[in-house]
Amino acid sequence: MISLKHVSKSFGPLKAVDDASLEVKKGEIICLIGPSGSGKSTLLRCIAGLEDPEEGEVWIDGERLDLHSKDQKKLEKLRIKMGFVFQHFNLFPHMTVLENLTLAPIQVLGMDKAAAEQRAMELLARVGLADKRDAYPSKLSGGQKQRVAIARSLCMDPEIMLFDEPTSALDPEMVGEVLDVMKELAKAGMTMVLVTHEMGFAREVATRVIFLADGKMLEENTPAELFANPQNPRLKDFLSKVL
Ligand code: ADP
Numbered sequence: 001m002i003s004l005k006h007v008s009k010s011f012g013p014l015k016a017v018d019d020a021s022l023e024v025k026k027g028e029i030i031c032l033i034g035p036s037g038s039g040k041s042t043l044l045r046c047i048a049g050l051e052d053p054e055e056g057e058v059w060i061d062g063e064r065l066d067l068h069s070k071d072q073k074k075l076e077k078l079r080i081k082m083g084f085v086f087q088h089f090n091l092f093p094h095m096t097v098l099e100n101l102t103l104a105p106i107q108v109l110g111m112d113k114a115a116a117e118q119r120a121m122e123l124l125a126r127v128g129l130a131d132k133r134d135a136y137p138s139k140l141s142g143g144q145k146q147r148v149a150i151a152r153s154l155c156m157d158p159e160i161m162l163f164d165e166p167t168s169a170l171d172p173e174m175v176g177e178v179l180d181v182m183k184e185l186a187k188a189g190m191t192m193v194l195v196t197h198e199m200g201f202a203r204e205v206a207t208r209v210i211f212l213a214d215g216k217m218l219e220e221n222t223p224a225e226l227f228a229n230p231q232n233p234r235l236k237d238f239l240s241k242v243l
């Protein structure tokens with residue numbers, strides 16, 4: 001589903017991502033962990049086509065994601081195979097929950113309103129928020145907003161879901177409800193790449209965990225192995241602080 005080949009991304013003299021290579025198969029759940037500033041978000045943004053790496057190639061579902069491609073339509077088609085959920089929910093504040101969910105399917109996919117609303121209601125039910133269809137985001141808790149943001153991404157029928165610290169901005173009592181939605185998605189076979197500090201989630205759900213530091217992928221393993229037998233001294237140090 002995702003293939004990174006020697007991807008590097010710099011900001012001025014700083015190599016935020018340094019020679020990252022990765023193959024993600026359909027249905028895999030990849031957790032990216034590492035200290036702040038290690039390049040996790042930049043790597044995720046390279047996968048999403050939101051950053052333009054100066055070296056290497058990103059392939060999504062067998063096609064090259066090339067931001068310089070002359071075929072912008074093809075590029076857009078590739079981009080919408082991926083849903084991106086951020087730390088801050090980025091819901092449109094002046095729109096109801098239902099309008100937030102149906103906007104892109106109507107405008108980008110050209111769905112008719114009735115079909116978009118039907119699909120949106122199915123997904124709201126899936127995240128347990130069908131009763132909030134007419135609410136404005138300001139009336140929702142942080143956990144509810146993030147569940148709406150996930151449902152909104154799912155309305156575009158993505159093949160891959162990318163999450164960048166989806167629970168970091170939440171009050172602790174709301175983390176569980178969002179992780180539960182993500183676990184459901186994982187069980188349903190969604191391909192997922194996520195940056196998280198929730199080591200319990202990584203341990204339980206990830207098929208692979210990747211540790212980054214200074215833009216480099218320093219270690220990669222199943223969660224069971226990576227947490228029980230970390231090899232790299234920087235990973236050992238990191239785990240001693242977060243576990
Ligand atoms: P992480 O998500 O692991 O905390 P990031 O990918 O956000 O790390 O950042 C990696 C490095 O790149 C950091 O040193 C950060 O300051 C830098 N960086 C990220 N985005 C930009 C940007 N748009 N311009 C300049 N520097 C950036």
Ligand code: MG
Pocket residue numbers: 040041042164195
């Ligand atoms: Mg980040």
